[in-house]
Amino acid sequence: MQSRRSPGFWLLITLVWIVVGFLLAPMFITVPISLTPTRFVSMPDGEYSLRHYETVFTGDAWLGPLGDSAMVGIGATLIATFVGGAAAIGLWRIGGRAARIIGVLALMPMIVPPIVTALALSRAWVTLGLFDTVIGVILSHAILGMPFVFMTTSAALEGLDPRIVEAARSLGAGPFRVVRDVIVPNVRAGLVTGGLFAFMISWDEIIVTLFVSSRSVFTLPRKIWSDIRDNLDPAVAAVSTLMIVATLVAATLYLARDLLRARTGATR
Amino acid sequence: MPSPADQTASGSGAPLAHRLGRLDPYWWLVAPLLIVTIGLFLVPLFNILLLSVTDPEPGLQNYERLATASAPMRVFMTTLRICAVTTVIAIVLGYCVAYAMAHLEGLHQRLLLVAVLIPLWVSVLVRAFSWLVLLRDQGPVNDWLIGAGLIDEPLKLVRNELGVVIGMVHYLIPYAVLPIYAVMRGLDNRLLFASRSLGASPATTFFRVYLPLTLPGVFAAMVIVFVFGLGFYVTPAVLGGGRVVMLAESVSVAILQTVRWGYGAAQSVVLLVLTLILIGIMGRTVGLKRGFG
Amino acid sequence: MDRDLHREDSLALVKDLYAKGRVNRRDFLSLCAILGASAAGASLGGRKALAADEITISNFGGDAIKAYTDAWTAPFTADTGVNVAIDGAGPLPGNIKKMVDEKNVIWDVSDGDAFYGLQLGPDYLEPIDYSVVDPAGFFDWNKYPLSAGNYVYSYVLAYDKTKLPEAPTSWADLFDLKKFPGKRTLWKWFMGMPEIFMLAAGKAPEDVYPIDMKLVVEMVKSLGDNLVLWDSGASSQQLFLDGEVVMGNIWNTRCSVLERDTEGRVTWTWNQQIVSPGAWCIPKGGKKLDIAQKFIASTQDPKRQITLLDALGNGPANPAALPLLTEEQKRINPTSHLDVGVIRNEQWYAENYDNELNTWLDAIAG
Numbered sequence: 001m002q003s004r005r006s007p008g009f010w011l012l013i014t015l016v017w018i019v020v021g022f023l024l025a026p027m028f029i030t031v032p033i034s035l036t037p038t039r040f041v042s043m044p045d046g047e048y049s050l051r052h053y054e055t056v057f058t059g060d061a062w063l064g065p066l067g068d069s070a071m072v073g074i075g076a077t078l079i080a081t082f083v084g085g086a087a088a089i090g091l092w093r094i095g096g097r098a099a100r101i102i103g104v105l106a107l108m109p110m111i112v113p114p115i116v117t118a119l120a121l122s123r124a125w126v127t128l129g130l131f132d133t134v135i136g137v138i139l140s141h142a143i144l145g146m147p148f149v150f151m152t153t154s155a156a157l158e159g160l161d162p163r164i165v166e167a168a169r170s171l172g173a174g175p176f177r178v179v180r181d182v183i184v185p186n187v188r189a190g191l192v193t194g195g196l197f198a199f200m201i202s203w204d205e206i207i208v209t210l211f212v213s214s215r216s217v218f219t220l221p222r223k224i225w226s227d228i229r230d231n232l233d234p235a236v237a238a239v240s241t242l243m244i245v246a247t248l249v250a251a252t253l254y255l256a257r258d259l260l261r262a263r264t265g266a267t268r
Numbered sequence: 269m270p271s272p273a274d275q276t277a278s279g280s281g282a283p284l285a286h287r288l289g290r291l292d293p294y295w296w297l298v299a300p301l302l303i304v305t306i307g308l309f310l311v312p313l314f315n316i317l318l319l320s321v322t323d324p325e326p327g328l329q330n331y332e333r334l335a336t337a338s339a340p341m342r343v344f345m346t347t348l349r350i351c352a353v354t355t356v357i358a359i360v361l362g363y364c365v366a367y368a369m370a371h372l373e374g375l376h377q378r379l380l381l382v383a384v385l386i387p388l389w390v391s392v393l394v395r396a397f398s399w400l401v402l403l404r405d406q407g408p409v410n411d412w413l414i415g416a417g418l419i420d421e422p423l424k425l426v427r428n429e430l431g432v433v434i435g436m437v438h439y440l441i442p443y444a445v446l447p448i449y450a451v452m453r454g455l456d457n458r459l460l461f462a463s464r465s466l467g468a469s470p471a472t473t474f475f476r477v478y479l480p481l482t483l484p485g486v487f488a489a490m491v492i493v494f495v496f497g498l499g500f501y502v503t504p505a506v507l508g509g510g511r512v513v514m515l516a517e518s519v520s521v522a523i524l525q526t527v528r529w530g531y532g533a534a535q536s537v538v539l540l541v542l543t544l545i546l547i548g549i550m551g552r553t554v555g556l557k558r559g560f561g
Numbered sequence: 562m563d564r565d566l567h568r569e570d571s572l573a574l575v576k577d578l579y580a581k582g583r584v585n586r587r588d589f590l591s592l593c594a595i596l597g598a599s600a601a602g603a604s605l606g607g608r609k610a611l612a613a614d615e616i617t618i619s620n621f622g623g624d625a626i627k628a629y630t631d632a633w634t635a636p637f638t639a640d641t642g643v644n645v646a647i648d649g650a651g652p653l654p655g656n657i658k659k660m661v662d663e664k665n666v667i668w669d670v671s672d673g674d675a676f677y678g679l680q681l682g683p684d685y686l687e688p689i690d691y692s693v694v695d696p697a698g699f700f701d702w703n704k705y706p707l708s709a710g711n712y713v714y715s716y717v718l719a720y721d722k723t724k725l726p727e728a729p730t731s732w733a734d735l736f737d738l739k740k741f742p743g744k745r746t747l748w749k750w751f752m753g754m755p756e757i758f759m760l761a762a763g764k765a766p767e768d769v770y771p772i773d774m775k776l777v778v779e780m781v782k783s784l785g786d787n788l789v790l791w792d793s794g795a796s797s798q799q800l801f802l803d804g805e806v807v808m809g810n811i812w813n814t815r816c817s818v819l820e821r822d823t824e825g826r827v828t829w830t831w832n833q834q835i836v837s838p839g840a841w842c843i844p845k846g847g848k849k850l851d852i853a854q855k856f857i858a859s860t861q862d863p864k865r866q867i868t869l870l871d872a873l874g875n876g877p878a879n880p881a882a883l884p885l886l887t888e889e890q891k892r893i894n895p896t897s898h899l900d901v902g903v904i905r906n907e908q909w910y911a912e913n914y915d916n917e918l919n920t921w922l923d924a925i926a927g
Contacts, residue, residue, distance in 0.1 A: 232798075
C-alpha cells in the first residue's frame with residue numbers, strides 16, 4: 001500500500017514508539033531495583049548485587065508460588081478460552097435477542113467488583129468442597145477470564161462473513177466441522193488474544209485468590225502480596241525482571257526462527 | 269437462524285436428537301458458558317447481592333445511605349471519571365499501536381508486539397510502585413524535566429488523579445491494542461484497495477471504510493478497558509496516594525474493614541446497573557448490529 | 562527404642578528447619594509423613610486431612626511470620642508437640658466474618674486489634690477462657706471478653722533529623738507548617754490518627770474522646786498538599802527512606818527499623834504516642850478451641866514477648882515483661898513509655914469506625 005510510506009504513516013510510527021517507550025518505562029525502575037544491594041527497595045547507588053535473585057532461586061519460597069501460578073494460569077486459560085470462545089461462536093451463529101442477553105450475562109464476572117466476586121465464589125466453593133483446591137482456584141480464574149475471551153472472539157467474529165459458513169454448510173460440512181475448519185481458523189487472532197488476557201488475569205489475580213485459597217494453593221501474587229504488605233521486598237522486582245527476560249528470550253527465539261526460515265528460503 | 273442443513277444434520281437418527289432438532293445445534297457451544305456463568309457465578313453472586321437488602325436488617329437502608337451520604341457519590345463520580353478518561357486515552361493510543369502493528373511487517377512488527385506484551389508480565393503491584401518512583405517529586409521524570417530547564421518546580425505527577433490515570437492507562441493499553449489488532453488482522457485488505465482504486469483519498473478510505481470495519485475491535489477494547497478499569501484497586505490505592513478512592517476499594521473497605529456487607533453489596537448493585545447501562549449506550553454509539561446493541 | 566528416638570530427633574530437626582524457613586511446607590509434610598509423624602497431612606486434601614494436633618494462626622505476613630515463629634509458635638510446638646501454621650494473609654475483621662459465615666474456620670487463632678472483639682461480637686468470636694489464659698498477664702485496657710492482648714504497638718511522631726530546623730516534640734508541631742515546612746504523612750486507614758488532631762488542638766489526654774470529627778476534617782484539609790498518606794507499614798517506611806516526607810505519624814515498629822536502615826537520620830519521639838492494643842481473638846466455630854486457648858496462654862510468657870519486641874518492635878502486652886527489659890529494649894518499647902502516651906479507646910472505634918472512617922476517607926480525598 002502506498003500510504004505506508006506516506007509521511008503521515010511515519011509520523012504515526014513515531015507516536016507509536018513514544019507509546020512503546022511509555023509502556024516500557026517502569027522497567028527502567030523495576031530492573032535496577034532488583035539489583036539493589038540493600039534489603040529494602042531502593043535504587044542502587046553504583047553498587048549492584050544479585051542477592052535478591054539468590055533469594056528467588058533459593059528454596060521454595062518463590063519457586064513454589066511460581067509453579068502454582070503457572071499451573072493455575074494454564075488451567076484457567078484453557079477453560080476460559082474453550083468455554084468463552086465456544087460461546088462467542090455459538091451466539092454469533094444463533095443471533096437475535098437471546099444472544100444479546102446472554103452476551104451481557106457473559107460479561108458479568110468482569111463488571112462485579114473483585115471483592116464481591118471473591119465473597120460469592122468463596123462461599124460457593126466451600127459448599128462444593130472446592131475451597132483451597134487447585135481446581136477451585138483454576139475455576140475461579142477461568143470465570144474471571146471468560147469474559148475477555150468472549151469479547152475478543154466476538155469482535156473477531158464481527159469481521160467474518162456469515163456467507164463463508166453458509167458456503168461450507170452447503171458443501172456438506174456438519175456444524176462441528178464448520179466450527180473447527182472454518183470459523184476457528186478465521187477468528188484465531190481473537191481466541192489467542194482472549195487466551196492471553198485470560199492467562200494474564202490469572203497471573204496477576206490476587207483478591208479472589210486470597211478468598212478462595214488458604215494454604216494448599218499459594219500463587220505468585222499471594223506471595224508478593226504477603227511480602228509487600230509488610231515489607232517492600234526487592235525480590236518482587238527480581239521476579240518481575242526474570243519474567244521480562246523470559247519474554248525477551250522467547251521473543252528472540254521466535255524472531256530467530258523466523259529469520260532462519262526466511263534465509264533458508266522456506267515459503268510461508 | 270437454523271438453516272435447513274442444520275436441521276438435517278442434527279435431526280438424523282436418535283429420538284433425543286429429534287427432540288433437540290428444534291434447537292439450534294450451536295446452543296451446544298453456548299451451554300458450557302451458560303452453565304458456568306449461571307451455576308458457578310450468578311447464583312452465588314445473587315446470594316451476596318441479596319445482602320444489600322437484608323444486612324444488617326431487611327430494608328432499603330443501605331441504598332438510602334448511598335443516596336444521602338456525600339462520600340459514596342464522590343467515589344462513584346471519581347470512578348466513572350477516571351475510567352472514562354483512561355478508556356479514551358488507552359483506546360486512542362491503542363488504536364495507533366494496533367494500526368502500526370497491522371501495517372508493518374517483519375522485525376519491526378514483531379518488536380512492537382513484544383513491547384506490548386512485556387508489561388503484562390510485571391505484577392500490578394510492582395508496576396504501580398515503579399510508577400510511583402518514576403513520577404514522584406524527586407523522581408527521574410521531574411529531575412530530568414528540571415535538569416532540561418523545562419520547569420522550575422517539580423510537577424505533581426503522582427499521588428493524585430493524574431498519577432492514577434497514568435498508571436491505569438499503562439496497565440490497560442495492551443488490553444486495548446490486542447483486540448483491535450486481532451480485528452485489523454482479520455480484515456480483507458482488498459476492500460481498502462477497492463476504495464482507493466475508486467478514487468477515495470487516504471483520509472476518506474480510513475474514515476469511511478477502515479475505521480467502521482475495525483469498530484467491533486474498538487468496541488471490544490472499550491468494554492474491556494472500561495469495565496476492567498472499574499474493578500481497579502491496587503493502582504489507584506498506590507498511585508492515588510490515599511487521596512483517590514475508587515469504587516472497588518470502597519467496596520473492599522465495607523466488606524473487610526467496617527464489616528458492612530450489605531452496604532458493600534448495595535454499592536456493587538449500583539455499579540452493576542450503571543455499567544450495564546453504559547455498555548448498552550456504548551454499543552449503540554458504536555452502532556453494532558450484533559451482540560450488545 | 563533406638564529407632565523411635567532417632568525418629569523423634571529427625572522430626573525435631575525437620576520442624577526446626579521448617580520453622581527457619583529452610584524447608585517448605587510441602588517438603589515438611591512429606592518428611593513428616595516419612596517419619597510417621599501425626600502432624601503430616603496429605604497435600605491435596607488441604608485442611609481436612611490435617612491431623613488433630615496442628616492449629617493455624619493468622620497474622621499480617623512478611624517479617625512477622627518468621628518473628629512469630631521464633632517468639633511464639635516454635636516454643637509452643639516444642640512444649641506441646643502441636644504444630645502451628647502461620648497464615649500471613651492479613652486478618653481483617655471481614656476475613657473473620659467470612660470464615661464464620663461460611664462455617665469454614667481456618668484460623669484457630671487470629672491476630673488483630675483489640676476492638677475486633679467489640680466490632681465482631683459473640684456471634685463471630687469465641688470468649689477467651691480466662692481460666693486457661695492468665696487474667697493478670699495484661700494491661701487492663703487490653704483484656705476483653707472476646708480478645709486478649711498479644712502485643713502493644715503505637716502511633717508515634719517520626720521525623721527526619723536532616724530536614725527540620727529542630728526536633729518536633731508534639732503533634733502540634735506536625736500541624737505547624739511554618740516552623741516545620743515539608744510534607745508529612747498520616748495513615749490512610751484512620752485508626753490512631755484522629756487522636757493526634759485532638760492533642761494538637763490542645764485537648765488534654767483524658768479529653769481526647771469522643772473525637773470531634775468536624776475539627777479533624779477541618780485540620781486535615783488545612784494540611785493541603787503537604788499531606789501524604791501511607792497505607793501499609795512498608796509504604797510508611799519507604800516515604801522516610803526516600804526522603805519524601807519530613808515527619809509523620811507512623812507505627813513505632815517501623816521507627817526502629819527506619820532508624821537502623823537510615824543510620825539514625827530518621828528517629829521518633831514517644832511523647833504523645835497513641836498506644837494501641839494488639840490482640841488475639843478466636844473465630845467462632847474453630848474445631849480446636851482447647852488448643853487455641855492454650856496457645857494464647859503460651860504467648861503470655863514474658864520472654865517470648867520480649868523475643869517479639871527484639872524482632873519486630875512490638876511491645877510486650879504482659880506487664881510482667883517490663884522489669885526484664887534492658888535499657889536498649891526499653892528505648893524501643895512502647896509499653897515502657899506509657900506515661901507520655903494516650904491509650905487508644907477501642908470502644909470508641911467499635912462504635913464509630915464505620916461512619917468516621919468514611920468521613921475521614923472523604924476528607925482526605927477532597
